[in-house]
Amino acid sequence: MTSVISALRKQIATCEATLKDLRQQLAEAEHNQREQGKIVPQKRRLATDPVNPMDHDMNFGVPDQFRDEIFSILQQEQTAPDAASTVAEDAPKWPLEKNEYKRYGRQLIMPEIGLKGQLRLKDARVLITRLNPNVTLVPHTSRLSPETAVSTFKQYDLVLDCTDTPASRYLISDTCVLLGKTLVSASALRIDGQMMVLNNPPLPAGDPNGGPCYRCVFPKPPPPESVVSCGDGGILGPVVGVMGVLQALEAIKVLTHKPTTTPADPPSLLLFSAYSNPMFRSIRLRSRKAKCAACSTHATISAEALESGSLDYVQFCGSLLPDNNPLAPEERISAKNYAQLRSGVNPFTGTVSKKESHLLVDVREKVQFELCNIDGSINVPFSTVSATRGPTSAVEEKDWTKMLRQSEKPIFVVCRLGNDSQVTVKKMKELGLDAGGKRYIGDIKGGLQAWRSTVDTEFPDY
Numbered sequence: 070m071t072s073v074i075s076a077l078r079k080q081i082a083t084c085e086a087t088l089k090d091l092r093q094q095l096a097e098a099e100h101n102q103r104e105q106g107k108i109v110p111q112k113r114r115l116a117t118d119p120v121n122p123m124d125h126d127m128n129f130g131v132p133d134q135f136r137d138e139i140f141s142i143l144q145q146e147q148t149a150p151d152a153a154s155t156v157a158e159d160a161p162k163w164p165l166e167k168n169e170y171k172r173y174g175r176q177l178i179m180p181e182i183g184l185k186g187q188l189r190l191k192d193a194r195v196l197i198t199r200l201n202p203n204v205t206l207v208p209h210t211s212r213l214s215p216e217t218a219v220s221t222f223k224q225y226d227l228v229l230d231c232t233d234t235p236a237s238r239y240l241i242s243d244t245c246v247l248l249g250k251t252l253v254s255a256s257a258l259r260i261d262g263q264m265m266v267l268n269n270p271p272l273p274a275g276d277p278n279g280g281p282c283y284r285c286v287f288p289k290p291p292p293p294e295s296v297v298s299c300g301d302g303g304i305l306g307p308v309v310g311v312m313g314v315l316q317a318l319e320a321i322k323v324l325t326h327k328p329t330t331t332p333a334d335p336p337s338l339l340l341f342s343a344y345s346n347p348m349f350r351s352i353r354l355r356s357r358k359a360k361c362a363a364c365s366t367h368a369t370i371s372a373e374a375l376e377s378g379s380l381d382y383v384q385f386c387g388s389l390l391p392d393n394n395p396l397a398p399e400e401r402i403s404a405k406n407y408a409q410l411r412s413g414v415n416p417f418t419g420t421v422s423k424k425e426s427h428l429l430v431d432v433r434e435k436v437q438f439e440l441c442n443i444d445g446s447i448n449v450p451f452s453t454v455s456a457t458r459g460p461t462s463a464v465e466e467k468d469w470t471k472m473l474r475q476s477e478k479p480i481f482v483v484c485r486l487g488n489d490s491q492v493t494v495k496k497m498k499e500l501g502l503d504a505g506g507k508r509y510i511g512d513i514k515g516g517l518q519a520w521r522s523t524v525d526t527e528f529p530d531y
């Protein structure tokens with residue numbers, strides 16, 4: 070108890086010292102303003118005079134991590150009002166910095182955030198506290214495989230699964246069962262997350278008192294077309310944070326709990342949904358499955374099978390391999406040739422052509438289209454294209470096919486990476502939008518990624 074009290078006293082003393090320093094710094098900043106005769110009463114504008122606070126000695130013993138943040142805030146305050154008057158002249162084409170599209174891409178493509186939401190976040194200011202310097206991180210930079218999983222996991226007491234493909238989830242769970250390790254498994258996508266503590270207690274396969282494994286909960290993998298990665302579906306950053314913190318909490322509980330042969334708590338699946346009320350739900354899980362392929366007496370998965378590479382997790386989970394029936398070369402155009410076509414010369418015929426000479430259909434989802442797009446393109450989301458079944462009759466004609474049928478101009482289809490665009494070209498032809506082969510429909514090879522790398526390097530990469 071004495072140590073707790075003295076630790077708390079110490080913390081309070083540190084905070085008070087920091088607060089004192091900050092007050093002193095604020096007083097100094099205000100004093101400088103008065104000196105310039107330009108004091109501005111608004112609370113948030115601490116330094117509107119032209120003196121650069123970075124040039125002034127304002128350390129006053131304030132810890133470095135605070136000082137840098139305070140200076141950056143002061144500098145923003147100082148430059149913000151003037152920036153507005155010159156913005157029209159030098160307004161960049163895209164509202165976010167180039168690298169921000171990449172950094173925030175996964176939440177930018179979520180309808181709940183989008184470009185507007187990200188811009189609001191960008192304007193916000195948040196103070197982050199220092200990370201624990203006593204933690205040693207040992208990165209394993211190679212990809213986890215059945216051959217390496219056992220030897221890698223052996224060195225650890227507990228495993229936390231933060232991966233995002235079913236194949237890796239089954240592999241991680243199987244390895245934990247084989248090595249008698251508890252697994253804290255969490256996942257997150259868009260605004261949702263789920264978490265469970267598996268193989269807890271981690272008793273040998275066949276012992277019914279052991280906790281269920283991933284295969285007990287999900288004996289069969291989901292159909293590959295239903296699996297969406299965070300890169301494609303988006304993810305709200307704090308959702309990962311919530312799941313990560315919960316995982317850390319469970320890890321602490323498992324690691325500090327005395328080894329036991331009976332479950333401390335009945336196994337459960339915790340579901341989180343950021344936009345639901347309440348945000349958390351819990352589903353009770355059954356105990357180990359009598360015929361589980363990993364943790365029952367009927368287990369067929371062994372360390373030898375894993376290490377020999379004879380278990381193919383990717384095949385078990387199925388994968389959406391590239392189309393067996395790709396588009397013909399004449400149905401495809403490179404981004405470079407397409408750019409040429411827009412600027413004047415048709416690379417196919419040599420005749421003069423302009424961007425009005427054809428239709429450019431962008432099949433990314435709406436929120437991604439709104440983020441950035443090629444001038445003049447039309448948005449028909451791929452989800453809408455995929456949901457359109459068979460050749461439609463005139464009566465049930467969908468809006469997008471009706472719109473495209475109103476013109477006879479050639480159609481070029483573009484997407485993010487050049488896969489969905491190929492599927493769309495085929496679909497459009499199935500739906501008869503090519504007027505029996507009289508109208509050109511093709512895709513831009515490599516999609517907007519190729520457009521960015523070969524035509525417009527300023528095009529945002531999210």
Ligand SMILES: [Zn+2]
Pocket residue numbers: 281282283284285286357358361362363364365
């Ligand atoms: Zn199992």
